Amino acid sequence: MNDVAAGLVETTVQRYRQEYGVPPGAVGCAPGRVNLIGEHTDYSGGYVLPAAIPFYTVVAVGEGQEAVNRLSSSTFGKTTFPTDEIVRRGTFDDYVAGAVREAGLTGRPVDLLVHNTLPPQAGLSSSASLLVAALAALAELQQKSWRPMDVALAARRVENEFIGVPCGFMDQFAVACGREDRALLLDCRDNRFIEVPAVVPGHRWLVVYSGVRRELASGGYKARVVALKGAVEMVVQRTGMTADFLRYHTQGDVAELAGRASLSAQDTDLMRHVCAENARVHAMRHALEGGDARAVGLLLQLGHRSLSRLFGVSTPQLDALVGYAATVTGVVGMRLTGAGMGGSLIALVREDSAGQAGERILTFVRENLSPDGSVHPIERFSGGVETWRP
Numbered sequence: 001m002n003d004v005a006a007g008l009v010e011t012t013v014q015r016y017r018q019e020y021g022v023p024p025g026a027v028g029c030a031p032g033r034v035n036l037i038g039e040h041t042d043y044s045g046g047y048v049l050p051a052a053i054p055f056y057t058v059v060a061v062g063e064g065q066e067a068v069n070r071l072s073s074s075t076f077g078k079t080t081f082p083t084d085e086i087v088r089r090g091t092f093d094d095y096v097a098g099a100v101r102e103a104g105l106t107g108r109p110v111d112l113l114v115h116n117t118l119p120p121q122a123g124l125s126s127s128a129s130l131l132v133a134a135l136a137a138l139a140e141l142q143q144k145s146w147r148p149m150d151v152a153l154a155a156r157r158v159e160n161e162f163i164g165v166p167c168g169f170m171d172q173f174a175v176a177c178g179r180e181d182r183a184l185l186l187d188c189r190d191n192r193f194i195e196v197p198a199v200v201p202g203h204r205w206l207v208v209y210s211g212v213r214r215e216l217a218s219g220g221y222k223a224r225v226v227a228l229k230g231a232v233e234m235v236v237q238r239t240g241m242t243a244d245f246l247r248y249h250t251q252g253d254v255a256e257l258a259g260r261a262s263l264s265a266q267d268t269d270l271m272r273h274v275c276a277e278n279a280r281v282h283a284m285r286h287a288l289e290g291g292d293a294r295a296v297g298l299l300l301q302l303g304h305r306s307l308s309r310l311f312g313v314s315t316p317q318l319d320a321l322v323g324y325a326a327t328v329t330g331v332v333g334m335r336l337t338g339a340g341m342g343g344s345l346i347a348l349v350r351e352d353s354a355g356q357a358g359e360r361i362l363t364f365v366r367e368n369l370s371p372d373g374s375v376h377p378i379e380r381f382s383g384g385v386e387t388w389r390p
């Protein structure tokens, strides 16, 4: 565990003691994530390339001392929820309640405390981080053996089935399985992955929070998942392609297939984005392996343009920010990361001008998008989830 995470774990243990009067039985700590490229490709079995970032969610858990589950969160405050019938209530504790249920602790009270430096709803996977940290801590409390991949799969079940968000597997995977200074190229068809260097020599990554909050549950995400699935099914039915055609074909082929399947222009654009984005993941891998900053920058720019023009998950303000950043000295490329419509962006900047570039981007964000925006240079990418027994 790195020093930042270790310090947070210590604070969380102290707070747990203050809150409940006893030490916790186990603690789980999970990072956030950015996705370098491969956006909206996971839920159709494509490729993604996320890396874990050193902002964390720490969850301390212990045997409950009352008849209900008790939860205290540094961001949301305190609440309780029943131990027997755990249902989604539409409140902030849903993720933790879903984790308790998934961990098989129904009927057995637990006390939980959540402390986080990962901002909620910033598009940096705060909900996956919370779920993964909670599930790992609860497994550790029960002395169950667990592997990061199993925790990630359990977290996805909670998101899909308990919370009801039809997300892909990228976020839970990235925060559970992250490797220091590496991005992970995940094949979402079989969940096999390889490590790719995420550090570009002479350059620095910046995470730029737009200050515009986003929530997956809010509709736009689900609509795209449904539309893409429908479009793929139509192509399969009408042309006899296998359902994984978006992994292999060029944008031109896909447009032709869409024509044969009589898809709308909008559905065709969704598919064109996914198909080219899958190819960009492999191109990004090669660019990173070769330390080719120019190619990385170009792929970021192309990826953003595709998210904006074809997939429709950018906004005029976010596009203006990316356009502005392209004029800032030292910025090599920038794109939205995560689901879009707000949230965060990632930029690659030259090391020698990283400070100034970051300041100029921050000023633009605060003046044009939101006073809540922020810019974070990433010194090191993080490892994945870890647990600890006090």
Ligand code: GLA
Pocket: 035, 038, 039, 040, 041, 042, 043, 167, 168, 169, 170, 171, 216, 338, 339, 340
């Ligand atoms: C969210 C979802 C992911 C993925 C991205 C878009 O982060 O949770 O599964 O679909 O959006 O790439």
